Amino acid sequence: MRNVYIKGTGSYAPDNVVKNDFFKRVGSSDEWIFEHLGIRERRISTGETTSDLGYRAGLNAIEDAGLTVDDIDLLIVATATPDRQAPSCACFVQEKLGAFKTVAFDVAAVCSGALFTISVGVQFIKTGMYNNVLVIGADTFSTITDWNRRDSVFFGDGAGAMVLSHTDEDMGFIDFNLHSDGRGKDHFSIPAGGSEQPTNQDTLNSKLHYFQMNGKEVYKTAIEVVPKSIDEILTKNNYLIEQIDFMIPHQPSIRILEEIAHRVHLPFSKVMTNMDRYANTSGGTIPILLDELHRANKFSTNDILLFAAVGAGWTWGTALYKW
Numbered sequence: 001m002r003n004v005y006i007k008g009t010g011s012y013a014p015d016n017v018v019k020n021d022f023f024k025r026v027g028s029s030d031e032w033i034f035e036h037l038g039i040r041e042r043r044i045s046t047g048e049t050t051s052d053l054g055y056r057a058g059l060n061a062i063e064d065a066g067l068t069v070d071d072i073d074l075l076i077v078a079t080a081t082p083d084r085q086a087p088s089c090a091c092f093v094q095e096k097l098g099a100f101k102t103v104a105f106d107v108a109a110v111c112s113g114a115l116f117t118i119s120v121g122v123q124f125i126k127t128g129m130y131n132n133v134l135v136i137g138a139d140t141f142s143t144i145t146d147w148n149r150r151d152s153v154f155f156g157d158g159a160g161a162m163v164l165s166h167t168d169e170d171m172g173f174i175d176f177n178l179h180s181d182g183r184g185k186d187h188f189s190i191p192a193g194g195s196e197q198p199t200n201q202d203t204l205n206s207k208l209h210y211f212q213m214n215g216k217e218v219y220k221t222a223i224e225v226v227p228k229s230i231d232e233i234l235t236k237n238n239y240l241i242e243q244i245d246f247m248i249p250h251q252p253s254i255r256i257l258e259e260i261a262h263r264v265h266l267p268f269s270k271v272m273t274n275m276d277r278y279a280n281t282s283g284g285t286i287p288i289l290l291d292e293l294h295r296a297n298k299f300s301t302n303d304i305l306l307f308a309a310v311g312a313g314w315t316w317g318t319a320l321y322k323w
């Protein structure tokens with residue numbers, strides 16, 4: 001099996017910045033949002049679609065990798081907010097990139113989408129089927145948000161991307177630990193617009209095309225399952241938590257991340273965050289964060305990175321990476 005590493009990273013978010021004060025209109029406040037969620041502002045699309053964001057992030061990553069679109073064998077997009085129900089968002093991105101030699105498809109795992117997508121891309125390279133895989137996490141949750149509700153504070157729009165390639169060096173992805181549990185499907189969902197409740201006037205009147213979230217259950221589940229997954233992946237690969245240099249987590253809320261770090265005895269200084277500027281961009285969080293850290297030259301050779309995500313489904317997991 002070949003080693004797989006991150007050859008390039010990219011990200012993109014809309015220019016439009018929405019600060020916490022905007023949410024006074026729904027009875028929230030900058031103090032509450034920052035204290036509970038760690039968010040100061042988020043980017044909200046003013047017309048750009050998910051594939052527009054994904055395209056820009058993807059192009060950014062291809063350039064960073066020193067490749068051209070023709071070098072990309074496979075393009076996978078993680079999203080819960082595709083441009084259309086069909087076809088896949090990946091086909092929209094492929095068209096924008098002009099990457100017509102690539103195979104393109106989506107992966108649906110909501111906030112765990114980027115991690116699950118990376119794991120898929122890695123397998124194709126490990127087996128030798130493909131050499132360069134572009135993975136993109138992109139979402140525009142602004143399009144599924146009821147702006148008259150208080151939970152409109154949680155999400156932002158954005159996209160991140162990575163080019164995965166093979167290497168002969170002792171580096172790259174060490175392992176993945178992935179889980180799903182469909183019994184949690186009602187705790188975060190977009191109820192209407194699918195085959196269960198096709199869009200009609202009633203679903204529109206009931207606002208079932210907007211996301212519905214049980215915040216308490218998300219919190220409770222996240223702080224249980226992610227520490228377990230971290231323990232599992234460390235134990236299986238004979239790593240100690242002390243050997244982790246950086247945790248690159250999904251960005252649900254600062255309190256969730258603080259509790260997870262506490263439970264696995266990881267100093268919070270090793271937990272990377274950028275939700276203060278982007279909020280939760282769902283599929284976008286991990287690749288946007290990685291791109292920012294990579295471009296800021298945060299990582300050194302042999303650093304051990306711990307990726308972690310949890311999202312609707314439930315879906316959750318971790319990955320270990322040697323830089």
Ligand SMILES: CC(C)(COP(=O)(O)OP(=O)(O)OC[C@H]1O[C@@H](n2cnc3c(N)ncnc32)[C@H](O)[C@@H]1OP(=O)(O)O)[C@@H](O)C(=O)NCCC(=O)NCCS
Pocket residue numbers: 027028029032033036111150151153154213215216217218219252253255256280310311312
């Ligand atoms: C949302 C969350 C902070 C709410 O905390 P909670 O204690 O579980 O929920 P409650 O509804 O009891 O709210 C606690 C207090 O915050 C207030 N509150 C909740 N949402 C608020 C908002 N958006 N703005 C201002 N105040 C809010 C409530 O009114 C309540 O106030 P009170 O104590 O004066 O009655 C917490 O459940 C959470 O972080 N969940 C995770 C959500 C998440 O990460 N989602 C991303 C999906 S991956």
